[in-house]
Amino acid sequence: MxxxxxxxxxxxxxxxxxxxxxxxxxxxxxxxxxxxxxxxxxxxxxxxxxxxxxxxxxxxxxxxxxxxxxxxxxxxxxxxxxxxxxxNLPSLNDIIRKFKEQGTMTSQQFTIINPKVLMPFTNICIQCKKILTDYKFAYCTRVLYIDRIEEASVIHAHCKPCHLKYSCSSVEQSGINYRVVTEQSLNHSDCIHFSGDLAYSKVLLHWRSALLIDDDSTFTGFCRSIINTLYELYPSSANFITPNALSQRFEVVYILWELARFELMIGNEAQVLLPLSLSPTSRSSFLEGFLDYYYSLFVLFWSRHQYVSTIKCDKRICSKIALCDGHQKCGRIVCAYTDIVDVSIPETGPVNIGCPYASMRRRHQTQQQQENSTKNEIKHHSTLYCPSHQSVTNMVLPQQSIDLHKLAHELDQIDHDFLHHTTQCNVYRDDLEDIHKNKGYGVLVTFLSCQIVIGFDESIRAEGMRRVTRHFLRMLQRKAEIPNDLVYDSACTLHLHWHRHIGTTFLKRSEHTEKLVNMTVVIDRFHMKNHKRQICQGEMKADHPIHNGKFDGINTELCEQYFNYLSRLKASLRTFNYPASSIFLLLLFHLRNCSKSGLSASSIGIAKSFIPPDMFPIRKRMNSLSYNENLEEQNVQDVWGVGNDNI
Structure with missing residues (x-):
C-alpha cells in the first residue's frame, strides 16, 4: 500500500x-x-x-x-x-487467471470475467440509426495471437425493431442466412470473431497473407508453427487444439476475412455479405453462389489497375501486353464425369468443361450405415466420381442436356481434326487430350506485362483452343479491358482457330469475338524453339519486324516465372476442393497483385474512385454447376475439410 x-x-x-x-x-x-x-x-x-x-x-x-x-x-x-x-504491474491476464483458479466466484461470474471483452462494433443501429441499449453476455471465447492466447467475453447488442444482432465483427438479421461485414466492423477490434470458441488476431491473419504472397506455407504448417510457439512460451496453454484441427478452422475464417477485404477494396458495396452458418454445406453453397460475382469484380478492377494513380508498376510496360498460359502442377483430383458443358458463352456454343467437384475419396459414415441397413444399396462407391455422379451409368439426363453434350463433343472433334491436318503447326493444344484423366489440368491464367493477373480459369479438361477462347470471352463478358496484343505459347494454333472459325458455329461474330480476331498474337520467346513451321517463324515471332517493336522490353517468359511461385504453393492449392479452390486462387492472385502494384489489400473503395457505378456487377447468387446443391448434407463433400459449425 x-x-x-x-x-x-x-x-x-x-x-x-x-x-x-x-x-x-x-x-x-x-x-x-x-x-x-x-x-x-x-x-x-x-x-x-x-x-x-x-x-x-x-x-x-x-x-x-x-x-x-x-x-x-x-x-x-x-x-x-x-x-x-x-x-511494472503484473499481467492482468495472469491476475484474472489465478483469481479464477481459486474458485470463489459463481458460475456466471466465472464465465463473464475475462481479461478481454469483445464488444459490438457499433453502438448505433446501421438500419434505424438509433442508439443500441440491449446488451447481453453471449459466451466466452479464446483470442489466438501469434505468441499467446487470451480468454475473452463476447457481448452482443440487439436492435429488436430491426431484428438485428451486433457482434464484434459482423451483424446478423433474424431469418437471413447472411452476416453483414462493414469497414467499421472489420477495423473495430484487433481480432476477427464470427462465432464459436476461437477468435483470431488480425496480426495473425495479416501474417498468413504475407506468407502466401512470398513464401511456401500450408495452413497446417502455419498453424503448427503457432502451436509450437505457444508451447515454448506457455506450455499449459498450447494443448487446447491440434495443428490439423486449428488449420481447418483457421483457413475458413481467414478466407472469409480476405473476401470481406477484397470486396471492400474493389467492389461498389459498403456492406459485405458472408455466410451466417459456417457449416460445410452453407460455406460451399455460399462460395459457389457468389463465385462469379467475385470473379467479375476481380476482372473489372485488375484489368484497369493502370488508372489508379498510386500504383508502382513500370509505366513503360504497365498493361501494354497480355500474356496467357496454363499451369498444371497445382492440378487437383476431380470427378471423372466429363459431360458438363458451359452454355453461358453464346459465341462459342456449348463448351465441355468437365465436372470441377472432387471425387469421393472416403466413405461417409451415414452412407456406411445406410448400406449396412439396406440390402439393395450399392455396396461400394467409386473414387472416380463426386457424390453427384456416383450413379453416372444410371443417370437419366434431360434430352436438352444430351443434345448439348453431343454438340460440344462434335465441335471439339471437328477442331481436333482440323488441328491434326499436316499443313498446320506441329505444336498445338487439343481439347480432346486425355479426357478420362482423373486429375485436373491446373489453372489457365492471363497476365498483363506488369505481372498483374487479370483472369483465370481452373482447367478441369485439357487446355484446348475452344476452352482458351472461352477463357477470354468470359473475361470480356465481365468487362475486362484486355490489350490488343497477346503472347501465348501456342499462339499459332489459337490464331488459326480464331481466323478459321470466326462467323461459324465455333465463333459467332460479336463485339467480343471481333476483339479476339483483331488481336496481334505471338509466341513467347521461351517456346519458339519448339515451333518449326513457316507460320511460326514469321509473324508469330515476337521480334518480327512486322510488329514494329511493340514486344520489345516485354518479358515473354513472365508466365513460367510466375508459375514457379505457384509450384511452391501446390501443397496448399491441392487441399481445397471446388468452389473453395477457385476462391482461394482468386484471393491468392489478388494479394499478389496488390503486392506487385504497391496497393494495400486493406484499402477501402479504390475501385469506386475511377470505375463508374454502372460498370460494377450486380451482387446476386448464381446456380450450381452440378446437382450438389440439392444433395443432403451427409453426401456433400466438405470443400474445406472441417465440419464444425463453431468456427
Missing amino acids: ATAIEIDNLSSMVQDLGIEAFMMVARLDAIFQPLPTNSRILQFSDKVEIFTSILNFHLSPKTFVIKDVEITLNLIECNRSLVQSLL
Missing part, C-alpha cells in the same frame, strides 16, 4: 505535466535509464530535449517546456522504486 509520502511525491511528479505526459516521460526514461549518461552515448540535457520534443509532437496542441520535463525527470530519479512499481 502506498504511503502518504509516496502519494505526495506522485502528486508532485504529475502536477507539472499532467498524468498522460508524466506516464510518457516515465516510460521513456525507463527505456533509456540503463544507458550511461555521458557525451559518447546520451547526455542528460539531450534526453530532456528529446523527451520534450516527443511530448510536443504527440500531445499537440499542448506545449511543454524543457524546465518542467527536467524537474519531472529529477523527481522520477528520486522516487525510482515508486515509478518502477507503477510501470
